[in-house]
Amino acid sequence: MNVCVIGTGYVGLVTGTCLAYLGHEVVCVDNDPQKIARLEAGKSPIYEPGLEALLEHGMSRGALTFSMGLTEAVRAAEVIFIAVGTPPLPSGEPDLQYVEAVARGIGAAVDDARTRVVVNKSTVPIGSGNWVEMLIEDGMTVSHPLPAGTGALKAPAPQRPRFLVASNPEFLREGSAIGDTLFPDRIVIGATDSEAVSTLRGLYAPLLDQSFEAPRVSPRPEGMRSVPLVTTDLASAEMIKYAANAFLATKISFINEMANLCEKVGADVTQVAKGIGLDTRIGNRFLNAGAGWGGSCFGKDVSALISIGREYQYEMEILRATVSVNHHQRQRLIQKLQEALKILKGKTIGILGLAFKPDTDDLRDAPALDVAQQLLKMGARVKTYDPIAMSHCRQQHPDLEMVYAENIEELAAGCDALVLMTEWEEFKTMDLTIVRGLMRTPVLLDARNALSPMACQNYGFHYMGVGR
Ligand SMILES: NC(=O)c1ccc[n+]([C@@H]2O[C@H](COP(=O)([O-])OP(=O)(O)OC[C@H]3O[C@@H](n4cnc5c(N)ncnc54)[C@H](O)[C@@H]3O)[C@@H](O)[C@H]2O)c1
Numbered sequence: 001m002n003v004c005v006i007g008t009g010y011v012g013l014v015t016g017t018c019l020a021y022l023g024h025e026v027v028c029v030d031n032d033p034q035k036i037a038r039l040e041a042g043k044s045p046i047y048e049p050g051l052e053a054l055l056e057h058g059m060s061r062g063a064l065t066f067s068m069g070l071t072e073a074v075r076a077a078e079v080i081f082i083a084v085g086t087p088p089l090p091s092g093e094p095d096l097q098y099v100e101a102v103a104r105g106i107g108a109a110v111d112d113a114r115t116r117v118v119v120n121k122s123t124v125p126i127g128s129g130n131w132v133e134m135l136i137e138d139g140m141t142v143s144h145p146l147p148a149g150t151g152a153l154k155a156p157a158p159q160r161p162r163f164l165v166a167s168n169p170e171f172l173r174e175g176s177a178i179g180d181t182l183f184p185d186r187i188v189i190g191a192t193d194s195e196a197v198s199t200l201r202g203l204y205a206p207l208l209d210q211s212f213e214a215p216r217v218s219p220r221p222e223g224m225r226s227v228p229l230v231t232t233d234l235a236s237a238e239m240i241k242y243a244a245n246a247f248l249a250t251k252i253s254f255i256n257e258m259a260n261l262c263e264k265v266g267a268d269v270t271q272v273a274k275g276i277g278l279d280t281r282i283g284n285r286f287l288n289a290g291a292g293w294g295g296s297c298f299g300k301d302v303s304a305l306i307s308i309g310r311e312y313q314y315e316m317e318i319l320r321a322t323v324s325v326n327h328h329q330r331q332r333l334i335q336k337l338q339e340a341l342k343i344l345k346g347k348t349i350g351i352l353g354l355a356f357k358p359d360t361d362d363l364r365d366a367p368a369l370d371v372a373q374q375l376l377k378m379g380a381r382v383k384t385y386d387p388i389a390m391s392h393c394r395q396q397h398p399d400l401e402m403v404y405a406e407n408i409e410e411l412a413a414g415c416d417a418l419v420l421m422t423e424w425e426e427f428k429t430m431d432l433t434i435v436r437g438l439m440r441t442p443v444l445l446d447a448r449n450a451l452s453p454m455a456c457q458n459y460g461f462h463y464m465g466v467g468r
Contacts (some may be wrong), residue, residue: 001025001203004077006070006102009033010046010177010296010362011121011170014081017051018181021215023205027073029065039066046359048386050178050217057215070102074109074116079203082106083121083170087296092303099124103132107139110161117199122302123241124309131233133165135255139195150433152212164196167234169241172297175359182207185397190237197231201429204229208284215456224421244309245301246319249394252285252293252324259289259467260332269467291371291447294356296364298322330370333419333447334378340443341416345379348440350415352408353422354386354393361389363396366384367447368421372402385411387424409438417443423450432459 005016008030030036035045042059044051058064067073074080084098099122106118120132167190171182187207189200201461206212208227214220230301232240252317269289276374293299302319309316339345356366363369366389369387372382374387385405386393394404396447405411408426412418412435420427428450436442436459444461446450449468 001028001079001199002077003079003203004029005081005082005083006073006106007082007085007122008032008037008039008045008066009085009100009170010082010174012081013039013046014048014172014177014181015081015083015121015170017054017058017064019203020061021054021182021251022066022212023202024063026058026064027071028064029068029073030066031068031070033068036066037069047179047359048174049359050215053217054215056177057330062316065228067331067431069071070105071109074106075111077116079117079119079199080106081119081121081168085296085302086122086124088258088300092307092343093230094123094125094300094304096124096128096225098122099128100135103135104142106163107141108143110140111143112161113160115162115164115195117166117196119165119166119200121168121170121243121303123169124167124238125304126235126238126242129165129167133163136163136165141329145316153437155428163233164191164193164199166191166196166200167237168191168200168234168367169237169244171241171244172361174362175357176411177187178215179221182212182214182218183224184208184227186230188230188232188237188240189234189240192230192234198428202228221352242301242305244323245298246305247324248286249293249298249302250322252288253322253329255287256290256292256329256466259327262289262467271465288449290329290449291333291367291466292326294367294395296362299326299365330367330374332466333367333371333445336445337375337376337417337419337443340445340462342465344375345382346417348381348383348414349375350405350411350418351382351384351402352386352411352418352420352427353424354384354422355389357372358422358424361392363392369372369393369397369400371421371447376401385414386422387426400409408436412438415439416441417445419445420450421447423448427451432456436460 003019003024003026005012006029010030016026020026034043038045082102088096089095156468169188189444191197273287277281277287306316306319354368383403383405406432442461444463446465449465453463
């Protein structure tokens with residue numbers, strides 16, 4: 001099928017690249033000229049394992065192209081994905097200006113009477129499917145004024161384009177986005193029109209029946225034979241995305257709350273997590289106590305759900321607590337450093353890892369940045385090292401006056417404490433003897449419970465984890 005993906009960020013670029021891998025003809029559109037230039041040169045603007053290999057695969061066959069021209073790409077497409085950002089506004093509501101601009105642009109672009117499916121992959125508030133439909137209609141009205149006596153989007157006048165809007169929420173995780181896209185737990189399609197569902201079922205057929213050959217960069221999980229398809233109405237699909245993220249964020253806040261109590265009563269939260277995680281009703285994932293959740297989605301989606309609740313005079317009490325526990329979890333790290341070092345002013349603290357999780361360069365709502373900011377405010381000297389995210393950090397946060405180290409050793413030199421904020425593999429296997437020897441005082445705050453407390457203590461560290 002001819003596919004157009006608008007927005008080449010973490011979601012759009014991975015979606016477009018994987019659809020091209022599955023055999024579709026894909027044009028990825030973005031209005032950022034630097035991104036498009038980089039992509040046309042075969043370079044990914046984001047760090048995502050396996051992505052550049054698949055980009056190369058798609059581009060070399062001519063199945064994957066990049067463009068700034070929304071109009072031509074929309075005209076040629078049977079399926080159009082909207083995958084632009086929906087960042088949070090200060091009020092907690094998502095900023096829908098990019099979705100709005102794209103939806104109007106789609107409506108205005110088309111000059112024939114074909115039917116196209118517009119798929120919303122951006123995470124948008126409940127009801128946005130209908131809103132997008134309205135905006136496309138507005139866009140069309142500019143380019144194709146209605147003849148007298150005709151009206152609705154789905155009952156087109158002759159020669160008018162026809163758009164069917166669907167919601168197809170995205171569940172990929174940065175760092176494992178290729179595998180999550182090619183081997184998802186489920187595909188959700190929300191639509192009011194059965195024709196839209198059947199088009200998307202066709203588009204996703206190779207994924208649903210897992211009939212494609214898995215790429216070398218992302219082998220098929222053992223035993224995976226098919227993917228469940230969940231078809232719903234528009235509002236339910238939009239709600240599924242928010243509910244999934246809210247549940248996962250709550251699970252993390254839950255285990256962090258347990259961790260804080262474990263510290264008081266002398267229990268070990270990693271053992272507690274194992275003990276409860278083996279219960280299949282609970283499951284063992286998202287039960288790692290630590291610095292709390294971050295990233296581009298959890299905070300924004302939980303806040304959006306709270307504000308949607310308020311629009312309907314409903315207080316989302318569990319979600320408010322989820323946010324509050326997460327906020328305190330970051331504060332707790334500062335308190336732990338204070339307990340160990342007493343005065344932070346004038347001390348040198350080394351931060352191991354900036355990205356909100358390993359295997360990504362994404363710094364949006366990264367706990368490490370919050371901790372760094374607070375330490376700087378308190379008069380500490382902050383050094384940092386991250387294997388991938390440092391150049392993004394320099395560009396995006398020029399105000400953070402941190403010293404950037406080239407490697408772990410350079411970071412550790414002269415530090416009064418190290419804080420492990422991102423569990424990169426490199427940190428889990430670092431040479432503790434060398435690190436210990438370079439530090440001024442051997443305080444190690446393992447904010448991800450990524451290291452063995454016993455090993456760290458044996459190497460002479462004053463080790464602090466979370467809830468253990
Ligand atoms: N990042 C994730 O892990 C993830 C996971 C699931 C869902 N989502 C959702 O997917 C959506 C996209 O997220 P992302 O992380 O990929 O965002 P992103 O910020 O990385 O990318 C968005 C892209 O859209 C482009 N863009 C903005 N306006 C445009 C326009 N008018 N025309 C063309 N391009 C335009 C931007 O230049 C940018 O490249 C969001 O709604 C997000 O909540 C993200």
